[in-house]
Amino acid sequence: MNPARVAVIGARGRLGRFACELLADSAEFEVVAQLGREHDLCSVLRECGAALALDLTVAGQGAVHGRLALASGLRVVVGTSGVSRAEAAELDTLARARALGGIVVPNFSLGMAWLNRAAETLASAFPSVTIVERHHERKRDAPSGSARDTAERLSQRRGGIPVPIHSVRSPGLYAHQEVLFGGPGETLTLSHDMLGPEAFGPGLLAALRFAARVEGVAFGLEAALPAK
Ligand SMILES: NC(=O)c1ccc[n+]([C@@H]2O[C@H](COP(=O)([O-])OP(=O)(O)OC[C@H]3O[C@@H](n4cnc5c(N)ncnc54)[C@H](OP(=O)(O)O)[C@@H]3O)[C@@H](O)[C@H]2O)c1
Numbered sequence: 001m002n003p004a005r006v007a008v009i010g011a012r013g014r015l016g017r018f019a020c021e022l023l024a025d026s027a028e029f030e031v032v033a034q035l036g037r038e039h040d041l042c043s044v045l046r047e048c049g050a051a052l053a054l055d056l057t058v059a060g061q062g063a064v065h066g067r068l069a070l071a072s073g074l075r076v077v078v079g080t081s082g083v084s085r086a087e088a089a090e091l092d093t094l095a096r097a098r099a100l101g102g103i104v105v106p107n108f109s110l111g112m113a114w115l116n117r118a119a120e121t122l123a124s125a126f127p128s129v130t131i132v133e134r135h136h137e138r139k140r141d142a143p144s145g146s147a148r149d150t151a152e153r154l155s156q157r158r159g160g161i162p163v164p165i166h167s168v169r170s171p172g173l174y175a176h177q178e179v180l181f182g183g184p185g186e187t188l189t190l191s192h193d194m195l196g197p198e199a200f201g202p203g204l205l206a207a208l209r210f211a212a213r214v215e216g217v218a219f220g221l222e223a224a225l226p227a228k
Helices: 014-024 040-046 060-073 087-096 110-122 143-158 197-213
Strands: 004-009 029-035 052-055 075-078 101-104 130-133 165-169 175-183 187-193 217-219
Touching: 004 014, 004 040, 004 060, 004 130, 014 130, 014 197, 029 040, 029 175, 040 060, 052 060, 060 075, 060 087, 060 101, 060 130, 075 087, 075 197, 087 217, 101 197, 110 143, 110 175, 110 187, 110 197, 143 165, 143 175, 165 187
Parallel strands: 004 029, 004 052, 052 075, 075 101, 101 217, 130 165
Antiparallel strands: 130 175, 175 187
């Protein structure tokens, strides 16, 4: 089978460079366009022959680029931080109207998907829950999109009570998240550490495979993983 053709938006960024190398090593996908700020996304996406757009840019642009890619007839994987569930639902409507599909993935790491599943299971087991996320000092947004996603999942299961997030930025860190459940005289902590971008590889490929075959836009990597 021919490899699926992918346009990477934000290709010169940290995650974009990693994704381009990952896809270059994969027989399933071929990168046909590497896009940055200097490109007219609309015209390149229409003309490059890609079936899929992978957006890895900057918080605030994920939904914008997702809409643009769908309007240009491409399926989408949005890994950029900060896309809300409401925005993902709008992308879903747009995709279905065009018989296209995709996925919004706040975190491509399989370990984070499992942390979320475990945290959701424990959501109402303790009176208090707090998220601590720690990232390298070059990360532009705080709190991280992943921490906000975990907080939203927990809040939904705790009757809408907001879940506080503490953010730390420091050299020497990569990407780390703890979910701290507290009760009288005890705590229970779920902890996840990523030491490098290779942690995103298997989830990124799973998200692209999923986006290539579905109709509608899903939210969260678990949609692209085997059922619980
Ligand atoms: N889903 C996940 O698992 C995951 C993991 C890590 C990071 N992220 C998120 O993914 C995004 C990228 O992360 P990163 O670490 O690679 O950031 P980065 O190193 O800052 O790279 C972002 C890239 O996007 C480009 N860009 C920004 N705005 C653009 C626009 N309007 N059109 C085209 N290109 C644009 C930037 O170009 P300039 O250099 O010219 O600004 C840069 O090359 C962030 O939102 C980050 O939070 C998600």
